[in-house]
Amino acid sequence: MPSTSPGLKIATLRGVPVYIGRSWPIIALVIVALFGPQVARLHPEWGASAYLLAAAYAVLLLVSVLAHEAAHAVVGQACGYRVNRIVADLWGGHTAYDSPDATPGHSALVAVVGPLTNLVLAGAGWFALTQSSGDGAGHLLLLAFTFSNGFVGLFNLLPGLPLDGGFIVDALVWKVTGSRAKGMKAAGWCGRIVAVAVVLWALVPVLRGEGSTWNLMWFALIAMFLWRGASTAVTVGTNREFLSGIRVAQVMRPAVSAAADTPVSALPEGPDPVVLLGASNEPVAVVPPGAHVRVPLEQRDRVPASAIAEAIVSGATAIVADTQADITAVLPGFEGDTTPQLVVVTQPAPAAAPPHGEQVIGVVLLSDLERALQAHAGAQGRDLRTT
Known part of the structure; x- marks a missing residue:
């Protein structure tokens, strides 16, 4: 997960933080600038209230975006995805999640529920319009809400990425x-x-x-x-x-785990690194093999393992359902403002509860990954410096 907040946190949905992105006010201002004058021309008697109506429409559009993304998040969780956050931003919104065991069916289902949610909202708006009369502020706002949700729902179903319909094409070809x-x-x-x-x-x-x-x-x-x-x-x-062509198993070194407050004397022995887990069972640091020798023998019962560990860069983790999966499963862990030298690899543990219900199985060093990439590129006659 990112080390900095993507915006203003406004809610939590089933454990998933919901944010208004820093860029969202830009689209809100554009809506007020475009919609406000149109309302003012239709109803000059409303004066400045026309712009208040435009601002209300911007808020309703925000609600529509969040409903769209919430649908992705809820269905994603039902499909076994670990959903990290929901963000409404300049381009509408996005839902970030990890899906180590995704299938074409799950991918298509998660994609389609967003547009369908907008179409349901449009249908509800249309029904409300049939029950109302007049051309007052509420009627005009409801009309705009119905049209925008209908448009967003249908537009997002167009068959091409980055639209939701593109994920359906992706799933079908997959x-x-x-x-x-x-x-x-x-x-x-x-x-x-x-x-x-x-x-x-x-x-x-x-x-x-x-x-x-x-x-x-x-x-x-x-x-x-x-x-x-x-x-x-x-x-x-x-x-x-x-x-x-490169599997996770080819670049992953086995690792074991222990609580961060484990005494050095109680650390598992062996050649594998030890991943230390925090209070919520999340990886927080790694003890390199042999690091315990830096602590005098008589002090190892009193010194916590965290004292000889190296902190993990925030977000430097990857969930892998199968170590025979290709290495794209671990690459997101190496992304961020600071490139980590190591990524902790975990596997879903069915008996454990989210959000950190995974078990540590290994680590991937950046140096090992780079060597594997260069070797694979050489075998295919490619030069990574130019691709």
Whole structure:
């Protein structure tokens, strides 16, 4: 998990922290700037209240985004994923989770529930509209809420990454070919097609003299976001194909675990490093093999293992369901502002409870990973310095 907060924490959902990202106020201001003048033109008698209505719409849109991401999170947990956080940000939102034993079916299910949630909200809004009358502030707000949820739900179902529909394409190709890498690449290319289609869809009315240049610019911005996400997916898929030739077992060194307050004299003996666990059973430090010799024999009963341990960089852990999985399972542990020299590898423990219900099985050293990558690249005639 990241060492710094992604924004303002506003709630917790089934143990998962929910944040408003630092960039979200930007989209809120854009909504007020765009929606406010439109309301003011429709109802000049409302005056400044038109902008208050626009601000209320921004809040309702935030609720819709959080509902979308909450659906991903809840279904993800039901599928066995460890969900780390929910964040509403400039581009809508995202749910971060670890899924060491993901399947195509689970991936598709987690993806589709987000858009379906928006469509359910749109249906509820439409029903409320049929029961209301007039053109007051509440009616206008409900109309905007219904339209936006319908649009977001349908748009997210378009078949290309980074949209949720892209994960469905990914899951389908993954299921048919047995390769997640091929699924990612296919969904990425579909995402590029969707990005081009979005621009063309907005461009045609402008060329006919019927559309708005502002709308074209807005959809072009969305298309740029889609293209960037799709291109990232293609790159990830390509890299995953390369990395699929290296297994976690090839780079992992076995390790054992112990409580952080264990006396040095009680540490497990042997050539393996000892991972120290904190109060919540999370890895906090590692005792290198042979480190106990630095403590005089007569003091080892009184000195805690944490005194001779090396702290683990925040987030330097990886959950692996099977050590024969490819090393993409451990790579996220090496990401962050500070590249860790070591990542602790854990396996899900069915009898244990989340959020730290995993058992330590080993560690991966950055130096071992780099040697494995260079050796695999050499075997394939690739130069990692240029890829």
